[in-house]
Amino acid sequence: MKMKAGFRNMLLFVSLWLAILTGVASAADQCLECHSSWEEGADAPSAQFQHDIHSKAGLSCASCHGGDPTLDDMDAVRNSKGYKGVPGAKEVNQFCASCHSNPAYMVKFNPSLPTDQLDKYKTSVHGKRLFEQGDTKVATCISCHTAHSIQPASEPTSSVYPVNIPKTCAKCHADVNYMSGYGIPTDQHEKYIQSVHGKALLEKKDISAPACNDCHGNHGATPPGVTSLSAVCGLCHALIADNFAKSPHKVAFDAMGYPECETCHSNHLIEKPKMHWVGVSDSSLCVQCHAPDDGTGGYDAAAKIYETLVNINSIYGAALAKIDTADLKGMLVTDERFALNEVKQAIIQTGTAVHTFDPEAVSQIASPGITSAQNITRQGEKKIEEYYFRRKGLGIATLLITILVIAIYLRIKSIEK
Amino acid sequence: MAEKVARENRLFRWVDERLHIQTLVDYMSHKVVPQHSHSIWYYFGGISLFFFVVQVVTGILLLLYYRPGADSAYESVKFIIAEVSFGWLIRSIHSWSANLMILAAFIHMFSVFFTHAYRKPREMTWVTGIFLLALALAFGFSGYLLPWNELSFFATRVGTGMAGAIPGVGDFLMKLMRGGEDVTGATIGRFFGLHVAVLPGIFAVLLSLHLFFIQRQGMSEPLEWASNPQLQKYRPFFPNFIMRELLVWLIMLNLLAVLAVFFPDGIGVVHWPLGQKADPFAPPPPVIRPEWYFMFAFQALKVLPAHLFFIEGELAGIIILSAGGIVWTLIPFLAGKFSSGKKPALVIAFGWAVLAFIVILTILGYILE
DSSP states (O other): OHHHHHHHHHHHHHHHHHHHHTTOOSOOOHHHHHHHHHOOSTTSHHHHHTTSHHHHTTOOHHHHHOSOTTOOOHHHHHHSTTOOOSOOHHHHHHHHHHHHTOHHHHTTTOTTSOSOHHHHHHHSHHHHHHHHHOOTTSOOHHHHHOSSOOOOTTSTTSTTSGGGHHHHHHHHHTOHHHHTTSOOOSOHHHHHHHSHHHIIIIISOOTTSOOHHHHHOSTTOOOOOTTTHHHHHHTTOHHHHHHHHHSHHHHHHHHHTOOHHHHHHOSSSOOOOOGGGSSSSTTOSGGGTOOTTSSSSHHHHHHHHHHHHHHHHHHHHHHHHHHHHHHHTTOOOHHHHHHHHHHHHHHHHHHHHGGGTOHHHHHHHHHHHHHHHHHHHHHHHHHHHHHHHHHHHHHHHHHHHHHHHHHHHHHHHHHHO | OHHHHHHHHHHHHHHHHHHOTHHHHHHHHHOEEEOSTTGGGGHHHHHHHHHHHHHHHHHHHHHTTOOOSTTTHHHHHHHHHHTSTTHHHHHHHHHHHHHHHHHHHHHHHHHHHHTTTTSTTOHHHHHHHHHHHHHHHHHHHHHHHTTOBHHHHHHHHHHHHHHTTSTTTHHHHHHHHHTSSSOOHHHHHHHHHIIIIIHHHHHHHHHHHHHHHHHHHOOOOOGGGTTOGGGOOEEEIIIIIHHHHHHHHHHHHHHHHHHHHHOTTEETTEEOOOOSBOOTTSOOOSOOOOOHHHHHHHHHHHHSOSEETTEEHHHHHHHHHHHHHHHHHTHHHHHHHHOOSSSOHHHHHHHHHHHHHHHHHHHHHHHOO
């Protein structure tokens, strides 16, 4: 023990000298000095902490764990100097909050950073279970942010960067054993990665697509209930939410206690909407509630809306096919292709208008797109006709030229006879 | 019938009294063209001339709708292709004819070279011919930018940039061509002026001289005819040769029509799709290459090392190519000095070397990209 202490003293002596020699004037952090030499690998707390935002802001191990970083004797540190050791699940949150809930202190580092995380946490399912039921399996600050390699959410390497959030949540929520006893599903992550949102975020790296926290909240993580679901979706899909709120479905869904958007679109496995969801076929969602003579008129409305959707999509398809054919024949169709983008836009708007559940409104929104697509089809037909006109013209010209060539040839022969 | 002839004669007399064209008619009726196994090469000068006439006519038609300028050039070419009646055909013919004219001119030049037709007394015909080819290439280079699309923009940037490599005057020359530091709307103005006014003016003068020389000197005869009069065989220039020329021109016209209708945007490496409008801030397209008739020079500059002895590779290339061009132009004056005899082997070898250089580097240019 003595020898080890002597060896450590020598190390300290050498490193101090090195620091002085290299011009580093800061006092050595004894915790890091020793932990770095004992611990191995990039996962070790001492190695991770070098890249932690707290380390960069000038905090040391002792700032969280207590103790005196100038002393090298572990026992002395333990017994006095306020060493706190490894905090338990309950302490962790208080621990982080000791700084992060103090606006006057946080302003030095990042004035725009909120300081109400702990308050929100206490309202979350995680926080309630921890503080009210003493359930220490729930997520605390370090479960999401990590303990020693904390990065700001704007850093792509951070565990709470949008693209990394689904995995961070899934660490617990997709673990069947860990989640057993809570009575909630564990397939959310599996479903989310197949959803339009998941594909946009994880495959296209579109960080404006929602991750778990965009619907569930982050520090105040809570499942959106029946009443707040449409508000959550409406954050991004504002026009659709507005259409729905004014539609007859709003009242009916509220009365029956249906969650609004989720009823048709599901929650985690949100697919790209399909045309046949609307209408009165066996695969349509409308007929799950509406029957031909149920007195709501919903059945007929669904049939009419479906008709409009089929109409605009098929006319778009026909226009696209004509333009592609003309393009293949070498005709210039850049303007028509540009106009087709507007029709595509009209199709999206029509999809939005479906949420009014009013066949007239849907038809009105689709109408300019249908007219435009019909015009483009005609343009495409004209270009294809023009293509054949050119071929015929060339044929006639070639015939005339050939006759002339033969005539001149015969003339030459007759002159030279 | 007799009355018509009399009237024609009256008209002819009226003109003849004022312009004395009878001498010209006499001259034409006595003019003959040598007839032999290589007579076919006599047609390529005429073919070049035919394509040039097509260029003038279609160029004037395009001029009716083309509007130079960074904001209007691309749009007006698009308008010509999409909206103007037969605009697509005129543009397509103009582009095809430009390429065919240069091809015919190259064939014409090498056929003149290998039949030794550049010899005394035809030195000036050769020199004016070389200048005409150089002008044709300048027409090609200046016309390429006018549609102001992505490809033409970046190709012009590279092309004018090469001029900048010339020491001393390079920078001045580059700015003169670009009308500033970079290729901009100002460059279109300059290239347009060059393409429709400056070059046609000089070209018209040189072409008139070239044709005048040919008419005064007649077609060059094969060398062996001088020593062997039995071989000599002629064909009347008018109407026999002219009729044959007309026949070839008609076939060329039909070829042009077929190419223009079937491939309005060109085909393969001879390709001029309108594409996207030029955007100086967009990244350059992955393949920037010059037109095929500049490919050998472009490739020659590309394969040279960064430094050749003590000078920069690109500059060395420009010097070597320019020197080659000067020697080629002065061939009628140098041939006798470096090689004697009727068929100077050294000169022939030089001709084949130049031809091989052009063909091989052109092919390499397309294979190695």
